[in-house]
Amino acid sequence: MQTINTPLGLKLPKLGLGTWPMLGDECTRAVLQALALGYRHIDTAAAYNNEAAVGQALTDSSTPRDQIHLTTKVWWDQLQPKAMRASLEASLKALQTDYVDLFMIHWPGKDWDLARSIETLVALRDEGKALNIGVANFPLPLLRRVVEEIGAPISAIQVEYHVLLGQQHLLDYARQHDMALIAYTPLGRGKAAEQPEIRQIAAKHGVLPSQVALQWLLAQDHVAAIPKASSEANQRANLEACDIHLDDADRALIAALPKNQRVVNPDFAPQWDPAEA
Numbered sequence: 001m002q003t004i005n006t007p008l009g010l011k012l013p014k015l016g017l018g019t020w021p022m023l024g025d026e027c028t029r030a031v032l033q034a035l036a037l038g039y040r041h042i043d044t045a046a047a048y049n050n051e052a053a054v055g056q057a058l059t060d061s062s063t064p065r066d067q068i069h070l071t072t073k074v075w076w077d078q079l080q081p082k083a084m085r086a087s088l089e090a091s092l093k094a095l096q097t098d099y100v101d102l103f104m105i106h107w108p109g110k111d112w113d114l115a116r117s118i119e120t121l122v123a124l125r126d127e128g129k130a131l132n133i134g135v136a137n138f139p140l141p142l143l144r145r146v147v148e149e150i151g152a153p154i155s156a157i158q159v160e161y162h163v164l165l166g167q168q169h170l171l172d173y174a175r176q177h178d179m180a181l182i183a184y185t186p187l188g189r190g191k192a193a194e195q196p197e198i199r200q201i202a203a204k205h206g207v208l209p210s211q212v213a214l215q216w217l218l219a220q221d222h223v224a225a226i227p228k229a230s231s232e233a234n235q236r237a238n239l240e241a242c243d244i245h246l247d248d249a250d251r252a253l254i255a256a257l258p259k260n261q262r263v264v265n266p267d268f269a270p271q272w273d274p275a276e277a
């Protein structure tokens with residue numbers, strides 16, 4: 001499995017397993033199965049209510065903890081220093097681990113003290129509770145403040161990204177600053193595979209439309225993807241998507257698809273880049 005290696009020490013397998021909205025035993029089983037198949041990157045969050053289930057899988061698995069990249073996140077109403085610390089402590093306890101590989105702010109806060117939240121994020125990294133820190137769902141102007149005004153050592157940004165939603169500005173920035181861009185909802189929750197152009201490319205190569213959508217992301221420098229898959233067949237298909245090759249004609253067809261079809265847009269979302277609304 002290819003990894004994204006950054007100067008801040010992030011070693012991120014390009015394909016990970018998304019765990020939302022799996023809960024309880026279903027989630028434990030899916031994570032265990034993924035680890036057995038060779039996944040080494042698991043994505044969870046305090047808000048998913050499945051960290052204990054993920055922790056159970058990590059404990060039950062024969063794969064050593066230090067070979068697994070584990071991401072968790074703190075919810076946007078827990079960004080005051082004390083609350084953020086408590087959230088990470090609770091996550092570590094549920095996950096049955098002393099550290100996470102990546103700790104992220106899940107969404108920007110409301111009426112919040114950005115600098116204090118980021119200082120706390122950095123302190124948790126300095127204390128070794130998170131090997132790397134990042135932010136999710138931050139539009140570029142906010143990410144720039146975090147990196148350029150506050151000077152925080154941000155290793156990754158996680159945002160929705162797939163064949164129907166562009167993220168060119170954030171991706172350019174991530175590359176310039178040597179951080180990973182983790183694509184969530186990378187299959188557009190099924191929408192990607194419904195596109196006639198994606199199906200046409202899949203038929204040409206004798207692969208699945210979902211694999212075309214994933215490979216388009218995985219082939220991009222600095223980009224990782226975290227499809228959620230519960231069945232063994234889907235988990236395996238997504239792993240195998242790492243080995244597919246798309247050609248220039250395929251990429252041109254995908255480039256011409258609309259790039260503004262956002263799937264995840266809750267009422268607490270920030271104002272998105274108009275180019276990628």
Ligand SMILES: NC(=O)c1ccc[n+]([C@@H]2O[C@H](COP(=O)([O-])OP(=O)(O)OC[C@H]3O[C@@H](n4cnc5c(N)ncnc54)[C@H](OP(=O)(O)O)[C@@H]3O)[C@@H](O)[C@H]2O)c1
Nearest residue numbers: 018019020184185186187188189210227228229230231234
């Ligand atoms: N940071 C954030 O704010 C944020 C927001 C949303 C999501 N996320 C993360 O991103 C992860 C993935 O996003 P998502 O769940 O929204 O969407 P997604 O990964 O685009 O789509 C998941 C759906 O695709 C199906 N699927 C998976 N592999 C498939 C395959 N090979 N062929 C056909 N169907 C397949 C899954 O079915 P089965 O389960 O039946 O296999 C599931 O119904 C989440 O689990 C979560 O970890 C983060």
